[in-house]
Amino acid sequence: MENFTYSCPTRWVFGRGTQAQVGELTERFAGKNATVLLHFGGNAIKRIGLYDTTVSALRERGIRFVELSGVVPNPRLELVREGIRLCREHKVSFILAVGGGSVIDSAKAIAAGIDAENGDIWETFVARRPLKTAVPVATVLTIPATGSEMSPNTVITDEASGYKLGYGDEKLRPVFSIVNPELFFTLPPNQIANGVSDMMSHIFERYFSDTPHCEITDGLCESVLKTIIRNAPKLLADPQNYDAWAEIGFAGTIAHNNLLGLGRVQDWACHGMEHEISAVYDVAHGAGLAVVTPAWMKFILPGKSAKLAQFAKNVFGVPVGKNDLETAQAGIAALVAFYKKMALPTTMRELGVPDNSRFEEMAKKAVLGRSRDGNEIPQGNFRKLFSGDILKIYHLAEK
C-alpha cells in the first residue's frame, strides 16, 4: 500500500424527499448574502418538479440567484466560459448544480474559472494547474453515474480543438450533495445503463493496479462492483425500484470519491481512451466505456492474467479455470454478458462509431492532449499505453 492523504468533507444528504433541504443547505453553506448560480441542463429537472422545488426554496429564503441552463452531455467549454462571465458579472459566490454529472462537471469548471488569479480555465485543465481559489459548488443529483457529486474531478470538452480533458482539485469537491433515489425514477433505460457502466469503470480504474498489499481496497472495490451487478438489472425491469436505486445511488457516489482508490497507483486508461471517442462522436461516456473496457482487458490480458482472474472470481464468481488466463477470459466474457444484459453497446458499431477512419486521430489525441512538445504521454499505469497500443484496442473494440 502506498502512503496517502485523504479528506472527503462533502455533506452527503441521502434518501427520500431530501431535495426539500436544498434551501436550508444552500443558506447554511453559501451564507445569507450570497449570490448563487443555479446551473442545470434543460427540461429534465422541470419535468420532475425539481426546478420548481429548488427555485421556490431559494426564493423563500431570499437567496439571490442567477440561472444558467443549457448544459449538454459531454459538457462544453463554451458554456463554461459563458458561466464564468455571468458569475463575474453578478459576483456569484456559490454554485448550485442541479442535474447529472455533466451539469456538476460544468459547474465545477465554472467554479474553477471565476477567480482571474487562477488564469484561463482551459490552460488550467491542460496544465493540471492547482487552483488558488474556487467558488464552492453544491449539487442536487438527478443521474447516478459520474460520482461527480462527491469527487474533486470534472471533465470538459473543447469543441473548437476537439479535446476532452479531465481535471481535479480538492477545492472542487462539492460542499453538499443531495442524492434522492426517487429523482432517478424517470430515467430512460439507456441513461440507467450508461450510469451503471460509468460507476463500474470508476472502480475498474482503481482496482486494476499493480500496487501490492491493497487487500482492503481490493475487497471494497469487489464488494461495490458486486452490489452494482446485482442491482442494476432490477432497474431496467422496474425503474421505480427505490431499493435498487438506493444501492446504485450509494455505489455511484463511493465509486468515485476515491476511498476505493486510496494507497493504490490507479489506471485511468479506459477513461482516457473513451474521452477521445466521445469527443469525436459525442457518444455517451458510459456507453463508450462498455465498448472500450473489454477490449482493453483483452489487450492487457497476456501480462495481467492474475489480476483479471481475481476480478473474474471475486466479482463475477466465475468457476476457476485451468489457469489464470482461462479464468480471466471467462471474467471478461461475464463482463460483456453483463453489459449486454444492460443493453449497453459492446462494439464500436453498436456505439454509433460508423467505421475506423478516425481511430488513428483519436489514438493520437489520447496521448497528446496534455503534451507540450509533441511527445506522447502514455495513458494508464497498470499497463502504459501509447498511441499504437490504443489503436490496437480501438480495433479490438470493433468486434
Add this chain to the structure above:
Amino acid sequence: MENFTYSCPTRWVFGRGTQAQVGELTERFAGKNATVLLHFGGNAIKRIGLYDTTVSALRERGIRFVELSGVVPNPRLELVREGIRLCREHKVSFILAVGGGSVIDSAKAIAAGIDAENGDIWETFVARRPLKTAVPVATVLTIPATGSEMSPNTVITDEASGYKLGYGDEKLRPVFSIVNPELFFTLPPNQIANGVSDMMSHIFERYFSDTPHCEITDGLCESVLKTIIRNAPKLLADPQNYDAWAEIGFAGTIAHNNLLGLGRVQDWACHGMEHEISAVYDVAHGAGLAVVTPAWMKFILPGKSAKLAQFAKNVFGVPVGKNDLETAQAGIAALVAFYKKMALPTTMRELGVPDNSRFEEMAKKAVLGRSRDGNEIPQGNFRKLFSGDILKIYHLAEK
C-alpha cells in the same frame, strides 16, 4: 435503506513516516497563534520516539503547547476534568492527542468540556446533549483499535459512580489523523488482539441490523471483516509486518468512521454490555468484546438465524448447513475459533472476571446509565435487551 446525512472531513494522513508531518499539520489546522494541549498516556510514545518527534516539531514551528499525560485504558473522567481546567487556564484552542483510542477519547471529552456554555461534561455525556462548540482535536495514532481517529465518538469512565458512557458529536471528529503503521510495530500481542477485536465489533454493531435493502453496506462490512480476519493473525506471527499492519490500520479507521453504517439502524448492545464489564473489572475493551459477542450471538440466534447465517457464509465462508440455524452456529464457532487464534479470552474467567457475583449489578447498569426515572432503557436494536436478557448473556459468556 434509511435516509442519512454524512460528512467525514477528517484529513487522513496514512503511511510510512507520516508523523514527520505533525508540526506542519498542527500549524495549518490550529493556526499560528494557537496554544495546543499535547495529550498522551505515558512512556509508550517516548519509547518509540514519537514524543520527541512531536515536541520537536511543535517547538521548531514556535507553536505554544502545554502537556497533559496520564491517560489510562478506559480513560477517566477525573483526568478529563483536569484537562478542562488546564485548557481553560492556558486558553488552549487545539488538542493534539498522541496515542491510542483512550488518549483520543480523553482528548475529545476535554475538547467538549472546555467551553462553559456546553455545561458540565458528564451531564453532557449522560443527556447526550449536543455541543455548542468544541475545541478542534487532531491525532497521531499509536494503536489501531477504537477508530476514534476518524469518529465523532468518545467513551469515558466515571470511577466515582462506576459508569462508563459513550458520547458522540460531529464537532469531535478529528481535523486530522496521522496513521503510520510503522508506529504499531512494538505493540504487544494482547494489544494487537484487543484492537482487532474492537474494530471487528465496530463493524458487527453496524452489520447486525434489520434494516432491509442495505446490500451495499452489508458488502462493505463483510469485505472489511474478511480483510481483518486474513491479516490479523499475521501480526501475531510478525508484529513488524508493515503490509499486514497497513491493512489493519486502514480497516480500523473505516470500521468506525460510520461509512459502513450509513442508512442502517445500528445495534451497539455488545459495546454497552462490555462497557459495564470494563467499568467494574477494568478489563481491556477488545478482550471484553471477544467474550460478550459470541454469547450475544448465541442468545439472539433463535430469532436472528438468517442474518447470522449470512455472516457465517460471507465472512467466514463456512459451508452452508442444513438450515440457517446450523450455518449460523458454524459461523459463531468460526468467530470463537478466530478469537482463540488471536489468543483473546472467550470466557468471563479467561477475561479476568473471577465469578458472577456482580453480573446483576452490571446488567442493571447497562440499562440504567442514562435513565432519569429508573426505568430501563434497553440496549441494542437488532434485538432489544433489558437487564434480564443481559444477565443471561453474561451467564452464557461464562463458558
